[in-house]
Structure formats: structure tokens, C-alpha cells
Amino acid sequence: MTLKVISSQEIVYEGQAKSVTLPGEKGLFTVLDHHASLISTLVKGVISFTTPEGSRDIDIEEGIVDVDNNVVSVCIY
Numbered sequence: 001m002t003l004k005v006i007s008s009q010e011i012v013y014e015g016q017a018k019s020v021t022l023p024g025e026k027g028l029f030t031v032l033d034h035h036a037s038l039i040s041t042l043v044k045g046v047i048s049f050t051t052p053e054g055s056r057d058i059d060i061e062e063g064i065v066d067v068d069n070n071v072v073s074v075c076i077y
Contacts, residue, residue, distance in 0.1 A: 001033050001070045003049055005058060008077060012058060013049075020049040020072050022065055037068045047074065 003017035021030045023045025042063040049056055063076035 001031070001035075001072060003072045003074070005047065005074045005076065007075075012076070013056070016052060017072070018050045018052070020047065022047055022074070023060070031067055031072050034070055035067050035072075039064070039066050042074070042076070047076075 001017055001020075002015070003020055004014045005012040019030055019032050021028055022040070023043050024040050025043055028045075029040075042060060042065055044061050045059075047058045047060060058076075060076045063074055065075075066073045
């Protein structure tokens, strides 16, 4: 799947991911390939994801995520 993480200042990450774990308002949740469509708010925590090259973490204060058509779009602020 494609993962896009953006802020108002920059594109933090854009590329392929095997899995993405996000800090949702009701707890952590993981998105895998071909996940059902969803929109969720994000709270302070860590976005953890696995790429073909390895694992990576991004600390966030809050944000929103949209999952649709195998694309995970995250806007952090």
C-alpha cells in the first residue's frame, strides 16, 4: 500500500508500506494491505510503519488519517 504523511510544512514520508500502526482516539490500530476504507482522528503518539527497507517511527501531536483504495493518507499537526 502507499503511505503519505504530510504536515503543513513538508512531506514527512511518501512511499510503500507493508503495515501502519496509528494512535487513534480510541487506541492504537493497524492498517494492512487492502484495508477497508476509514477516516479517523489521531492523538499524540507514534505512527509506526514497516517498509520494504525496514521499520520507521514518526512522533505526532495529533492529526487525521484517511484510508481508501490501498492508500493511507495522514495529515499531522
